[in-house]
Amino acid sequence: MSAIIGRREFIASAFALGLTPGFAWAKGSTKWPRVQALLDGYVTSKQFAFASAALTAGSDPIDYLNAGTLAFDRPTPADENTLCRIHSMSKPLTAAAAMILIEDGKLSLDQPVADVFPSWKAMKVATNPTVNLDSRPARGVVTMRHLLTHSAGLTYGFLYKDKVAAAYDAHGISPGLNIPVGKAKPGDLQAHSLGEMMERLADIPLMFDPGTQWHYSIGLDVMGAVIEKVSGQGFDAFLKQRLFDPLDMASTGFVVAAKDNPRFATLYQLTDKGQTVFDTVPGSFAEKPQLLSGGGGIASSARDYMRFGQMLMGRGQLGSVRVMKETTAAVMMSNLLENGVRDREGNGYGAGGRFILPGPTGRYGAPGSYGWGGHASTLFTVDQARRQIMVFMTQRMPSDKSPAPRELPAAIAADLAARPVA
DSSP states (O other), rough: OHHHHHHHHHHHHHHHHHHOOOOOOOTOOOOHHHHHHHHHHHHHHHHHHHEEEEEEEOOOOOOEEEEEEEEEEEEOOOOHHHOOEOOGGGGHHHHHHHHHHHHHSSOOOOOOOTTTTTTTOOOOOESSSTTOOOEEESSSSSSSHHHTOOOSSOTTTOOOSHHHHHHHHHTTTTTTTTTTTTTTTTTOOOOSEEEEEHHHHHTSSSSTTTTTTOOOSSHHHHHHHHHHHHHHHOOOHHHIIITTTTTTTTTTTTTOGGGGGGGGGOEEETTEEEEEEESSSEEEEEEEEOOTTTTOOOOOEEHHHHHHHHHHHHEEEEEESSSSSSHHHHHSSSSSOTTTOOOOOOOEEEEEEEESSSSOOOTTTTTTEEEETTTTTTTTETTTTTTTTEEEEOEEGGGGGSSSSHHHHHHHHHHHHHOOOO
16 A cells, blocks of 8 residues: 655646636535535436535545536436436445455455355356357356456356357346346246356356456356355345444445435436436336346435445444454455456456555555446545545446546545645
8 A cells, every 4th residue: 555645646636637726715615516516417417417526635634526417307416416327336335345255254355256156166167258159168267256356257147248148147147137026027037046046057158267458247146146045145245234234334235215215216218319318216126136236236216325335445344333343454455366467457356446556647546546347337435545535426327438447536636735834
């Protein structure tokens, strides 16, 4: 982890990013004028219906910045309690639950998944996945570490075009599709439970030998199945008992209650013809899904997710509540990939989130930062070196078309650099 970076380094980074911090700091003015201007710009340019950020640095209290409304055709202003589909920002939550079970002694980081699901004892690897499903025995076993770091050899059916991904679709391995319990229609292929998903996955070859590559995948969905079986509770019940309730994250879960629909935002998709509504309210979160997606099926708010970030920054503790030990939180936010393995941008990977190593562009934070984003352009970072937490919420897919990962860190750096030296 790098040393704490001071004002001079903040100013240098802001200059490098083209955001010269030259304005005077006026008493009583917002602490985040450039961030607020950025959010306002996203809304006035109609890139997003709304844009919200939760920010804290050092010992500062949390600041909530908001712009826009819950939909282009809904006048309700967005705020820190606006409910959003966080998609893959579900992954750090699931990873935290797994780390709690590791701390409890019910799992270990390098334990084979086959200890929990014996059908995974003899996994195979596709020899040419772009062509067919011919396979050979895997060299090594899939472990909990591999699930947490997208290095198990698993994939995503909807995201890739190879034969293994196609097999996921054909076998109904589709977490996040949100088919309600007991309401599968004729022709629906989705597995009816996490346990059934695991049995189906055991028959499909891996993309590569476990631990040898990083490949974005359903690893955290598989971890949800492990958590459910090992804990003896429903996956959602375990998350609620051990994470959401202790942290007072009452708005976070797999279902949005009818009473909360007035603060649930509309989800848009960016297409060649502009933005179209992808999911309305209550939409796909009205009922409990049969396949709980620990990789992408949770809804939350900026306020709730910031509390999760505060817990991580507090090394497992928020206020008087401790949900995991300091060492557990430290391991979660460290690089857990095997030696020589990196993600697609050259960074490390912790439990359910990116870990920034020295050298890369800094697009996602300073070295030592931990975080992840979601398909609807949400973002989350815990910058351990600078003691900063950032949560960004909006609702527009796909995330790779969002300017926020590049522009938001720059605006934050510029605002912090402009503050007077204490």
